[in-house]
Amino acid sequence: MMSSIESDYGNWTSSFAKLLVDNNDPLSIEHYFKCLKSMNPEFVLPLAKAIFRSDERETLEKVTTPCTIVQVKNDPVVPNSVAYYMQKKIKGETTVEFVNADRHYPQLTAPLELIHVLSRVLGFEI
Known part of the structure; x- marks a missing residue:
């Protein structure tokens, strides 16, 4: 991934956006792509x-x-096993809540589902 950022930033932004944002939501893919494209590649690589x-x-x-x-x-970036691993290792009482969505950014592609999960966790009625 690092070499892709260095060698062909434009192509990397397109493929990375498609990897992380639900393919059923082309508008969100385009929005995320434009955000990545607008970033200075000199800052993206160290980040x-x-x-x-x-x-x-x-x-x-x-x-x-x-x-x-x-x-x-x-x-595709953070498998469910990571959440369960974190739950097992954290000493405080820990629960795992799932958002029924695909890809890495539910705030873009499943915002209502994410709000529902967060409101339940925080004890707010929506």
Whole structure:
């Protein structure tokens, strides 16, 4: 991925947007693509390296605050096993709530489902 960002930023933005946003929502894909395209590639590469090369698993055992992990059911970047791993490692009471959506950005493609999950978790009526 890093070499794709460096060698052909334009092509990477298009394929990355299609990977992370539900293919049934071309408007959101286009919106995310335009956001990525507008970013300066000089800043994207260090940011991508920081995100994809960081490993904070040892931090999870230090978390004692009750947590809710919100996970998309079909995420190609963060599989469900990651949510369950985090739930197991976090010391505080932790639950996993699923958003019935595809891909990585439910706030774009399934906003009502995400709002429903968040309102249930936070105890708000909508």
